[in-house]
Amino acid sequence: MVATTNEVSVATGVKGTTTLLDIRNVAKSFGPNPVLRDISLQIAEGEFLTILGESGSGKTTLLRIIAGFESADAGEIWMAGERLDRQPPYRRRVNTVFQHYALFPHLTVAENVGYGLRVAKVAKDEIAARVEQALAMVKMAAFAQSKPAKISGGQQQRIALARALVNRPRLLLLDEPLSALDANLRRQMQVELKSLQREVGIAFVFVTHDQEEAMVMSDRIALLRLGELEQVASPREIYSRPATAYTAQFIGHTNLLRGEIKDGIARCSGLSWRTGFRDGPALFSLRPENIRLANAATASGVVRLRGKISRQAFHGATELLQLECAEGLMVSVRTATRENWQGELELEFSPADAVPVRESEERH
Amino acid sequence: MFSRAYRAAITVPPVLWVTIFLVGSYALLFCYSFWTVSSGQTIVHSWTLDNYRELLRVDVYLQTLFRSMGIAARVMIFSLLLGYPLAYYLSFHAGNRKDLLYQLVIIPLWVSYLVRAYAWKTILGSDGVLNTLLQYLHLTKHPLEFLLYSPFAVVLTLTHIYTPFAFLPIYASLEHIPRNLVEASHDLGASPFQTFWRVIFPLSIPGVLAGATFAFVLSLGDFLAPLLLGGPSGIMISNIVVSLFGAAYNWPLGAAISFCMLGLVVGLLFLSERLEKKWSFR
Structure with a gap:
């Protein structure tokens, strides 16, 4: 294996060592095609972990298995000492920011953000207060009464983020949330998203195919190739000490x-x-x-x-x-x-x- | 871009078609509704509002119109009650049986309306399939008379015939709901039931409105089902129009009723379109 003799392994930002999510030997096939093979991965409390991979690497499938939209053929997923993979998606304390935002078109921005609290039957006053706070956090308070169709892609992105975070999940999943934005806005959102994550202290699992994005934002990167983990390490580590030829070529x-x-x-x-x-x-x-x-x-x-x-x-x-x-x-x-x-x-x-x-x- | 000749060639036929068969014939009918019939059974071409006054004066016309609307409303409700769950099941839960089931729903539309109406006649009659079965099972002693020649028979038949019409737009609107909205709802903690009421149903309202309009409008103008299965108590407004244009030979009055119906239907279509727009978000 790779020797890291003199190199100090800087595990930048891996907050504490408490494991929040424990993925154990997860495998998944669609028909005869294996999509994920024997994936084991731990995510720490408050960590920003990026699942990086090309299209077809299985990264979105892994995210969907964590969210509960797909079920794994084999393996287990545990969150904070509880078996997660047997629960339906609506019982998991995990929220997702979808690639195309998936905002409810018939609801206003405020109703979209308050949706999770409403179905959880939180008191009306509290919903209003928390929605306002969440909209302020993503600087979208002025758009509370707009319909999603009336706001831009970048703004929809912020609403999708607020809608997920307002529920105070233990874990936030983000499925290529920046891929639909143009380059400048994208760079700006990378910085905002990263500082937001530090602020709320929630663990983020971020899926992307963009290695630069992964480097800028992550505490750790899990590089997925053809359904297997190629390497899991901090951006610095993975860049300076790539374990495989594929990693070395894909990252930088x-x-x-x-x-x-x-x-x-x-x-x-x-x-x-x-x-x-x-x-x-x-x-x-x-x-x-x-x-x-x-x-x-x-x-x-x-x-x-x-x-x-x-x-x-x-x-x-x-x-x-x-x-x-x-x-x-x-x-x-x-x-x-x-x-x-x-x-x-x-x-x-x-x-x-x-x-x-x-x-x-x-x-x- | 295109030559004048080409543009004329593609524009003139449809314009002619609409002018002759729609605008022209409706205009003629509209004129008829202001004329009268003399005692010698000839059309008197003098302008009068008598036909419209007659409509309001004679109870049977308004009564029949209201009964027709009542029947159409019931057909609409039953078609929606049958069509919606069917469309929902097909769109969300049928998996790979979806295409087959869809074809099965559509197939009756290829069978003649008349055949289907007659089929109900043989099922509901005193010696019909249903009565024979009930007596064979000793559930009834005598044939049930209310089954045939009643508004019940008309509603049943029309519901059978128009449910696919209600089903189709509902199914189309359900198919258009992005599935990631359903996932987002589950992701935010909504149970399948909450997801249905808060996301799926509101987004399918345009389809429901279109389906309801189809079922109501098509039933309202129907005359074959009441003719074959309605009996005296199941007569609908179109039966009156048919007889006025036929045996009764009172085209002007028939035209007046037709125009009232047309106004009603156009009003409904307009309303339904407005509502559908209000509920569509794309």
Whole structure:
């Protein structure tokens, strides 16, 4: 497995260690197609956990099983010491923010937000007070009497959030709630959602296919691939220490170097460096930003390589260069912006930045 | 964009059709309603409101109209009571039997109205299927007379015939309810029963209104069911119109009644459309 010797494992923001939701060996098939295989995952009180995956990875199905809209074929789900998966959705202290918001079109914004309290037969005065408070929290108090069709997508999104949070659930599920918003609003909502989550202290399980969104918002990311958990870790951990080739490629941009370790020396396409890992065939992930222009002062303890620039892509703050090195090795390098990088470059990287990763097996 | 000839070619036929068969014939009928019939059985082309006065003066017309409305109202209620649960079951709980059941509901519409009305006659008559069965089971000694030639028979037959008409718009409106609204309701703690009353039913109201309008309006103007199964106590307003245009030879009075009916129906359609708009949110 991945060694995290010097690296301090910063479990950013995992509040306390009390487990709120315990998913044990959950599996689900639709007909002959397995959608989830043996998923086990714990979610802590107050945690912001993102289930990240491509379409078809099973992330929405997992969320729907937690909410109770689908039942698992195998496995159990426990919440705060109680079996959750045997209860109908309307008895679970879990609320959902739906992808397309699912606001009731025949009810006003205030009636939508108060719906959960009304069906729970909360006193009228209390409903009014809590709805007002929830609308204030999402800055939508002015729209209390509007019908959902009259407000914009971003505003509907806020109402969906208020409608779920007003019930004070133990756990809030969010199914790609930002996917229908345009880029700017989306970034703004990411920040708002994150600070709202800190404020209310409710555990969020957030589903997305957008790895950047996952990195910005989460305490931990659970990366799902073809119905199995690929890796569960904090954004920093998952980025700097990806466990598998798939993770390394899906989260951010990376170079995969295929080679071999023998007697403590790693060899890949004419490059070699000392490593503490076990002998055998190996695959290394090397982030483009960890490769830099060679510097005379750091001659020792680095791996040097030469390459000819074959492509250049401008990314605003940085430049992504594609280099052709010896033995057909292609590497991506992130550098400061400069117009027209050309010719050959002398580059280097620290062996510690070449992270050994497991091969991701092919599955269908 | 399109040539004049092309536009004319696609516009003229429907306009002609509507002008000749709808506007023209209605205008003629409207004129008739202000004319009279002489003692020599010829139409007198002088303008008068006598036919409309006659309508209000002679009790039987208004009584029959009210009875027709009563029958139509009962048919409407029974069609909704049968059609709604059926539509709800098909839309939400039938699973993969949905298409089959839908076809089964629709199939009677392909069978001639007359055949279905006659079928009820053979079921409800004194020697009919139902009476024979009841006597065979010793539940009754004599045939039940009220079964046939009564408003009961008319309501029963019309309900059977018009339930699919009530069912269809209700089913369509239920099918249009996004399923994530139902999930959202459950998610917010509403039981299936609460979800039905607070989400599903309110969103299906346009379908209910359309279905109710179909059942009521179609029943109100019906004349075959009362003719075949109604007997003297089950006569409806259209039977009177039919006889005025036929044996009684009083086209002007028949036209006047027709126009009152038309006004009533158009008013109802207008009202129903207004209400449907009020209850639709998309």
